[in-house]
Amino acid sequence: MSKIPHFFLPIVLNLLMPLYVISQQSDHTTLLTVKQQLGNPPWSAAWNASSSPCNWPEIICTADNITYLVLQNKSITGKVPPAICDLKSLTYLDLSYNFIPGGFPTFLYNCSNLQYLNLSQNYFVGPIPSDIDRLSSSLQWFDVSGNNFSGNIPPAIGKLPELRTLYLYQNEFNGTFPEEIGDLANLVNLSMAYNDKFLQAKVPSEFGKLTKLQFLWMADCNLIGEIPDSFLNLSSLEHLDLTYNQLQGPIPKGLLQLKNLSFVYLYRNQLSGEIPTPIESLGLTEFDLSMNNLTGPIPEDVGKLQKLKVFKIFTNQFSGTIPPSIGRIPTLEIFSVFSNKLNGTLPPELGLHSKLEGFEVSDNEFTGKLPEHLCAGKTLFGVVAFSNKLTGKVPESLGGCSSLRTIQLYNNNFSGEVPLGLYTLFNLSSLMLSNNTFSGGLPKRLAWNLTRLEISNNMFSGEIPKEVSSWVSLVVFKASNNQFSGSIPTEFTSLPQAITLFLDGNLLTGELPIIIESWKSLSTLNLARNKLSGQIPAQFGSLPDLLNLDLSENKFSGQIPPELGHLRLTTLNLSYNELTGKIPDEFDNLAYERSFLNNPSLCANNPISNLRKCQTKTRKSKTLSPNILAVILVFSVILFMVTVLLTTFVVRDYKRKKLKRTLAGWKLTSFQILKFTKADILSRMTENNLIGSGGSGKIYRIAVPNSEEFVAVKRIGNSRKLDHKLEEEFLAEVEILGTIRHSNIVKLICCISSEDSKLLVYEYMENQSLDKWLHGKRRTEREPSSGLVHPVVLDWPTRLQIAVGAAQGLCYMHHDCSPAIVHRDVKSSNILLDSEFKPKIADFGLAKILAKRSEPNTMSAVAGSFGYIAPEYAYTAKVNEKIDVYSFGVVLLELVTGREANDGDEHTNLAEWAWRQQGEGISIIDALDEDIKEPLFLGEKTTVFRLGLICTSPQPLSRPSMKEVLQVLRRCDPLED
Ligand SMILES: *[C@@H]1O[C@H](CO)[C@@H](O)[C@H](O)[C@H]1NC(C)=O
Ligand SMILES: *[C@@H]1O[C@H](CO)[C@@H](O)[C@H](O)[C@H]1NC(C)=O
Ligand SMILES: *[C@@H]1O[C@H](CO)[C@@H](O)[C@H](O)[C@H]1NC(C)=O
Numbered sequence: 001m002s003k004i005p006h007f008f009l010p011i012v013l014n015l016l017m018p019l020y021v022i023s024q025q026s027d028h029t030t031l032l033t034v035k036q037q038l039g040n041p042p043w044s045a046a047w048n049a050s051s052s053p054c055n056w057p058e059i060i061c062t063a064d065n066i067t068y069l070v071l072q073n074k075s076i077t078g079k080v081p082p083a084i085c086d087l088k089s090l091t092y093l094d095l096s097y098n099f100i101p102g103g104f105p106t107f108l109y110n111c112s113n114l115q116y117l118n119l120s121q122n123y124f125v126g127p128i129p130s131d132i133d134r135l136s137s138s139l140q141w142f143d144v145s146g147n148n149f150s151g152n153i154p155p156a157i158g159k160l161p162e163l164r165t166l167y168l169y170q171n172e173f174n175g176t177f178p179e180e181i182g183d184l185a186n187l188v189n190l191s192m193a194y195n196d197k198f199l200q201a202k203v204p205s206e207f208g209k210l211t212k213l214q215f216l217w218m219a220d221c222n223l224i225g226e227i228p229d230s231f232l233n234l235s236s237l238e239h240l241d242l243t244y245n246q247l248q249g250p251i252p253k254g255l256l257q258l259k260n261l262s263f264v265y266l267y268r269n270q271l272s273g274e275i276p277t278p279i280e281s282l283g284l285t286e287f288d289l290s291m292n293n294l295t296g297p298i299p300e301d302v303g304k305l306q307k308l309k310v311f312k313i314f315t316n317q318f319s320g321t322i323p324p325s326i327g328r329i330p331t332l333e334i335f336s337v338f339s340n341k342l343n344g345t346l347p348p349e350l351g352l353h354s355k356l357e358g359f360e361v362s363d364n365e366f367t368g369k370l371p372e373h374l375c376a377g378k379t380l381f382g383v384v385a386f387s388n389k390l391t392g393k394v395p396e397s398l399g400g401c402s403s404l405r406t407i408q409l410y411n412n413n414f415s416g417e418v419p420l421g422l423y424t425l426f427n428l429s430s431l432m433l434s435n436n437t438f439s440g441g442l443p444k445r446l447a448w449n450l451t452r453l454e455i456s457n458n459m460f461s462g463e464i465p466k467e468v469s470s471w472v473s474l475v476v477f478k479a480s481n482n483q484f485s486g487s488i489p490t491e492f493t494s495l496p497q498a499i500t501l502f503l504d505g506n507l508l509t510g511e512l513p514i515i516i517e518s519w520k521s522l523s524t525l526n527l528a529r530n531k532l533s534g535q536i537p538a539q540f541g542s543l544p545d546l547l548n549l550d551l552s553e554n555k556f557s558g559q560i561p562p563e564l565g566h567l568r569l570t571t572l573n574l575s576y577n578e579l580t581g582k583i584p585d586e587f588d589n590l591a592y593e594r595s596f597l598n599n600p601s602l603c604a605n606n607p608i609s610n611l612r613k614c615q616t617k618t619r620k621s622k623t624l625s626p627n628i629l630a631v632i633l634v635f636s637v638i639l640f641m642v643t644v645l646l647t648t649f650v651v652r653d654y655k656r657k658k659l660k661r662t663l664a665g666w667k668l669t670s671f672q673i674l675k676f677t678k679a680d681i682l683s684r685m686t687e688n689n690l691i692g693s694g695g696s697g698k699i700y701r702i703a704v705p706n707s708e709e710f711v712a713v714k715r716i717g718n719s720r721k722l723d724h725k726l727e728e729e730f731l732a733e734v735e736i737l738g739t740i741r742h743s744n745i746v747k748l749i750c751c752i753s754s755e756d757s758k759l760l761v762y763e764y765m766e767n768q769s770l771d772k773w774l775h776g777k778r779r780t781e782r783e784p785s786s787g788l789v790h791p792v793v794l795d796w797p798t799r800l801q802i803a804v805g806a807a808q809g810l811c812y813m814h815h816d817c818s819p820a821i822v823h824r825d826v827k828s829s830n831i832l833l834d835s836e837f838k839p840k841i842a843d844f845g846l847a848k849i850l851a852k853r854s855e856p857n858t859m860s861a862v863a864g865s866f867g868y869i870a871p872e873y874a875y876t877a878k879v880n881e882k883i884d885v886y887s888f889g890v891v892l893l894e895l896v897t898g899r900e901a902n903d904g905d906e907h908t909n910l911a912e913w914a915w916r917q918q919g920e921g922i923s924i925i926d927a928l929d930e931d932i933k934e935p936l937f938l939g940e941k942t943t944v945f946r947l948g949l950i951c952t953s954p955q956p957l958s959r960p961s962m963k964e965v966l967q968v969l970r971r972c973d974p975l976e977d
Helices: 006-025 027-037 042-046 082-086 106-110 155-159 179-183 205-209 229-233 300-304 324-328 396-400 420-424 466-470 490-494 538-542 562-566 626-663 678-683 724-739 770-774 796-816 856-860 882-897 910-919 938-951 962-971
Strands: 059-062 065-070 092-094 116-118 123-126 141-143 165-167 189-191 215-217 239-241 263-265 270-273 286-288 310-312 334-336 341-344 358-360 382-384 406-408 413-417 430-432 437-440 452-454 459-463 476-478 483-486 500-502 507-511 524-526 531-534 548-550 555-559 571-573 578-582 601-604 667-670 690-693 697-703 710-716 748-753 758-763 831-833 839-841
Touching: 027 065, 027 082, 082 106, 155 179, 179 205, 205 229, 300 324, 396 420, 466 490, 538 562, 678 748, 724 748, 770 831, 770 882, 796 831, 796 839, 796 882, 796 938, 796 962, 882 910, 882 938, 882 962, 910 938, 938 962
Parallel strands: 065 092, 092 116, 116 141, 141 165, 165 189, 189 215, 215 239, 239 263, 263 286, 286 310, 310 334, 334 358, 358 382, 382 406, 406 430, 413 437, 430 452, 437 459, 452 476, 459 483, 476 500, 483 507, 500 524, 507 531, 524 548, 531 555, 548 571, 555 578, 578 601
Antiparallel strands: 059 065, 667 748, 690 697, 697 710, 710 758, 748 758, 831 839
């Protein structure tokens, strides 16, 4: 800054004086100064000297005085304009959803008429000043949520007597909060949620003085101790949320007598004791006490709550019976009482009087029948009742409940036939009935979307119907230990999605069908303990993903087909059959020691266990002589070349003309020197080269002419014009990828666009996406051209390498790109693997450049994928890097556990499941993926698992940055507890 010489000062001041006077007099001029202090942003074009500020969109006037200034979401990156408080009539100031840095702007103390101050969702840091009560004494609304404020919340905050709303949630406060908040006699809304760095503290009993308080949200505030009895004085309270703390002791006895209470959320604490009795007139709507240590019965009067929609008390120690009157509540939608010690019969009228959606009673001691009318409201999406002592038939009415997605009745004493309609319910994706005494036959048809059918350990009987070929979506079929008879029809082998098939312990007879092509996803086949006979079909050897094969305890005879030796089986059991001859050489080792027991006529070259040694009998191979072979080869080549040449000349000419016409409409934007032309790409986009369909389009694998390379081409849009949303997605992807160069981010080579279709040309990744390796079909070696031997499953060092690489890619986007880039859809299917399993992050369709946030509303829409979405999407529209950290944490958990992101167990997603495992002190070894269960590298596996947990913390602020994640992964030293 250049300094003004002393002797000029009076003159300068004189010059400034008139201006200064005017600005005091004229709010208009003040606003033009504010505009200048904001750096004249484009949105402020309407702010000029010739129009009245009262007409500007950001301003509201009251009788020509400027009273409201709303600068929400204006991409402000500098300080708060100091001139604002020169607007002497200003009562309402909203600066939320910007990027304003720095400490608390104390000059706002000068806005002496301020009633509403909103600084939320910015980058403010440092403490809330201890003299915060110097803010206008008429202040009614004070919102600093979604910033990085730290330190204590000062006691002076209790001296803002008019305060009605105090929002402090989602900051980095690491000190205390004052009991003086209880002095705010007019307070209606108080939220301090998601500040888990607060020092451990009790809820001050002074809060009980807030008799006007309606809304109290203190989730995840590191609270300990008991809920104070003084809460019984909170006579206006409607919404109470103290979830995710460590509160102990009982729920105050009179709590459910606070007559305005509508929402009570106390889940994930350590509360004990019983549920207090509610008053009959209570308008309670949502009641969630899940995951505590509560005991005793459910009070009879809960059934009198005539507005109750959500009733969740799962994972506690409740006992006794459920009051039948709960079944008569007309509003009940969610009934979730699983994992308790409840007994007796279920309320028989449940579902009859309300639009019931969720019914989860598993893991209790219920007896009697399932309620008859669960689906009377036609809204039920799940019947989860496994692990009880339920009896009787499945209600016939469920067979017409088309909204159902899952039915889980295993581990009970149900009997009788399953209502036929159940198998074909339109939305049903899993039906789990194992361990009952159901009878009857298999259905001819299954719901189009049914992926899981589990009926083991029942009394099902009859033949496997030929119509089984229509079970096209089935992935898991478990039907062990029933009484199925007859032979296995050929149609059974045409289940294209089947991965796991269990039919062991039945009465099946006859020969196995010759396996046809479509069993190509099969990984586990268990037909043990039947009466199957004949030869083992050689075609088993061409099932590309087969890992586990159990044909033991049957009557199979003949030779073991040598083709079986080509498989990479992890388990093989052919024991107790009547097989003969030599076992394939590949099995002649200790790994298969127990695979061939009790087949007296089998032999081996290097006998293991009880196999005999084969008599060495050199058989002359009947191959053709080299001379004849050579002749055939030469002839074939000539024939082939003639055909190719002929076809090429005829077809090429036609294609050329056609291409020329179409090419004109395509524009090519390239980001590097190309080895191909747009014609090369366009002419090869055929069905033959199609390798997949992504979120917004088809993906092709196309050979680069005159080289051995391939490129991947993603086509967005089809024959019709791109709709607006897709067009935007496309532009976002191009804009970001075109500028990024990092070895862990998929390289965009060029983009080819026409009016109605867009092509993105990427480098091709041989091993496709990580999810396919972790969850999908296991691969055998392919790509002979690359000469690489691929592991059939990902071993631990490879997994760690993938984690480190992907973390490097994300770290680059978060910390080295300016502005930072949030991917927003990190998941294992967006992590691609090259020929050496080096990972690269793909699919930036959803990524946006933080600083260019133009449409706040589209950002709050949940755009990510189920199971990977960070929970803060639920309560804030602020998108920051921590959302990616969460999703990446889920990927880490997938790498360690092999589970899918949305597959924890029946109630939760993977992240929640992992947290629960941790909470219950279950050993990491039990959570490991089967494929990496060996105790090698256990320290590293533990570290990565824990890191996954930390990354998936419910609170964004407790998640590490990608930089920190990367550091831990690179060292992979054990984490400290
Ligand atoms: C407008 O502002 C002037 C000067 O500050 C004040 O005297 C007047 O009462 C205000 N009018 C209203 C309606 O607030
Ligand atoms: C609280 O956080 C701030 C900012 O990160 C830090 O400077 C301060 O030392 C912390 N205080 C305590 C008590 O941890
Ligand atoms: C739950 O309560 C039982 C006794 O009621 C007690 O033994 C146990 O430690 C409690 N568990 C927790 C996590 O507080």
